[in-house]
Amino acid sequence: MDTLAAANLEPRQSTATGPIASVADLAVTFVQREKRIAAVNGVSFDLAPGEVLTILGESGSGKSITLRALVGSLPAHAEVSGRIRIAGHDLLAMDPTERRRLRGPVIAMVFQEPMSALDPVFTIGEQIAETILAHDNGTTHAAAMRRARGLLEMVAIPSAERRLNNYPHEMSGGMRQRAMIALALACQPSILLADEPTTALDATVQIQILLLLRELQAKLGMSVIFVTHDVGVAAEIADRVAVMYGGRFVETGSAEDVMKERRHPYTEGLLASTVHGGMRGKKLEMIGGHPPDPSDLPPGCAFAPRCRYAVERCWRVDPPAVAVGDTRIVRCIRALSATV
Numbered sequence: 001m002d003t004l005a006a007a008n009l010e011p012r013q014s015t016a017t018g019p020i021a022s023v024a025d026l027a028v029t030f031v032q033r034e035k036r037i038a039a040v041n042g043v044s045f046d047l048a049p050g051e052v053l054t055i056l057g058e059s060g061s062g063k064s065i066t067l068r069a070l071v072g073s074l075p076a077h078a079e080v081s082g083r084i085r086i087a088g089h090d091l092l093a094m095d096p097t098e099r100r101r102l103r104g105p106v107i108a109m110v111f112q113e114p115m116s117a118l119d120p121v122f123t124i125g126e127q128i129a130e131t132i133l134a135h136d137n138g139t140t141h142a143a144a145m146r147r148a149r150g151l152l153e154m155v156a157i158p159s160a161e162r163r164l165n166n167y168p169h170e171m172s173g174g175m176r177q178r179a180m181i182a183l184a185l186a187c188q189p190s191i192l193l194a195d196e197p198t199t200a201l202d203a204t205v206q207i208q209i210l211l212l213l214r215e216l217q218a219k220l221g222m223s224v225i226f227v228t229h230d231v232g233v234a235a236e237i238a239d240r241v242a243v244m245y246g247g248r249f250v251e252t253g254s255a256e257d258v259m260k261e262r263r264h265p266y267t268e269g270l271l272a273s274t275v276h277g278g279m280r281g282k283k284l285e286m287i288g289g290h291p292p293d294p295s296d297l298p299p300g301c302a303f304a305p306r307c308r309y310a311v312e313r314c315w316r317v318d319p320p321a322v323a324v325g326d327t328r329i330v331r332c333i334r335a336l337s338a339t340v
Contacts, residue, residue, distance in 0.1 A: 004219060007150035009188050011221050019046035020190055020223045021070070026082035028065050028074065028247075037295045039065040041247035042082075044321075047191065052217060052224045054238035054255070056231065056270065060291045062247040063227040064112075067193045070225070071109050072099040087190050104135045104187035112196040114180040118168040124179045125149070125164030131186045151182035155212060174205035178212070185216065192217070194226045198233060210236050231274040235259055243267045246292050246302030249321075253328040263330040265307045301333070309334060 004010060028040040040062045047053055055063045068074050070084060072091060084091040087106050091099060103109075111117040119127055128151060129144035139147075145164065152160035155178040168176055177197055184192060194213065198206040214237055217224050228234055234241055238255040243264060251264040262268045269287035289306035292298060298305060304314040313333060322335045 003150065003154040005150075007154045007182075007185075008147045009154070009185070009220060011219060020049045020087060021047040022083070022085045023070070024083040026066065026069060026084065027080070028062075028069050029079045030075075031077050031079060035295050038297060039247055039294050040069065041297075043244075043247070043249055044082075045242060045249065045252065047223050047225065049190075049223055050217075050221050052214075052226060052237055052239045053242060054226045054228060054234040054240070055242050055244050055249075056228060056234045057244035058229055058270075058291050060294070061244045062294075063229075063244055064195050066244075067109065067195050067225065067227055070191075071103060071107055071193060072096070073109075101135075104131060104189065106189055107191045107193065108184040108187070108189040109193040109195065110177075110180050110184045110197045112199055114173075114176040115168060117180060118176065118183075120168055123165050123167055124152070124171070128152075128179075128183050128186050131183060135187045147186070148182075151186060152179065154185075154216070155179070155182045157182070173201055174208065177201065177205075177209055181209075181213065181216070185220070188220065189222065191223045191225065194224060196227050196229070198228075199230075206233075207236075213237065231259075231270055243270070246297060247294060248302070248331060249329070250303065250331045251329070257328060263324055263328065263335055264303075264332050265309050265334075266303050269306075301331075 024044045026040055026043040030037040030039060043066055045053070055066065057063055069080055070086070074080065080092060082092070086102070089102060089106070125145055125148045128148035129141060132139055132144040132147055133141065149160050149164055152163055157163050157175055157178050163171070171179065198209050201209065210233065213224070226237055235255060241253065241255050241258040242249045243251040243258065243266060245266045251258060251262070251267045258267060259271070262271055272285040273287060287306055292302045300315045300317055301307070301319050304310040307314065317333060319331050319333045319336065321329050321331050324330050324335055
């Protein structure tokens with residue numbers, strides 16, 4: 001039997017001409033006593049139907065917070081501003097109950113550590129079935145369990161019938177991550193958010209999960225936002241890459257363009273500090289210094305303290321986003337100088 005049919009899923013036929021998601025000037029600030037932590041600072045992007053956008057950057061750059069803002073799962077002390085439109089819905093204008101209804105059928109998330117995201121006291125089958133029943137009132141529990149089995153088969157979990165009755169701790173890390181993907185896809189969302197879903201896995205399982213996500217994305221016609229700090233992972237899965245630093249996108253463009261012709265010094269540093277074939281006997285470069293403290297961001301360009309090209313103006317001027325060609329955007333005064 002076709003695995004999509006067994007999971008009661010079918011390829012999404014999109015007739016939309018505009019973006020499936022549009023984010024403008026998104027800012028997220030956490031307020032803690034006397035401290036304000038600016039985690040995301042004016043992020044803007046569009047996501048096309050069926051596109052895979054990878055957000056690439058070091059830990060603490062604001063990648064995961066951006067995803068949590070999109071799915072509406074930030075804590076109460078987070079201040080969120082800007083605009084988030086997903087599938088025609090203005091998320092920041094909706095109340096929490098309305099936003100919860102979108103999780104599953106419209107937008108879903110695969111978390112970095114499934115052992116924390118999955119409930120340890122319920123079986124995998126019951127957790128998937130619960131999600132299906134919450135969004136499909138006409139489905140019986142037996143039918144939801146059959147769909148759950150089909151979803152496990154779809155993500156290539158062997159002996160799916162038996163695995164339905166497994167608890168999360170009874171499965172390996174790779175199997176838990178596949179189950180997490182099945183859970184996220186249970187209601188066939190238009191947009192799948194993946195928050196470093198391969199970080200805790202060994203290299204062989206990691207590539208299996210990446211290939212699985214790419215295959216399912218193509219079969220189902222989903223849009224995907226994939227967060228990673230790994231340049232190799234970004235190159236493997238992305239259609240478009242957004243490089244994030246200090247809570248901002250400092251460079252965006254097609255995966256091929258960004259990997260071959262980096263325009264921002266931070267992107268250059270990330271690629272230079274990545275191990276790849278042909279480096280035997282060569283010294284691995286590194287980006288000096290540390291990422292900025294989001295509670296005390298420096299004036300001017302946030303990357304200036306670590307940038308080999310920084311000049312006096314970099315410490316004073318907050319570089320605007322500059323269009324470089326038709327598809328590239330770079331936030332650097334060197335790019336600004338090259339376009340005038």
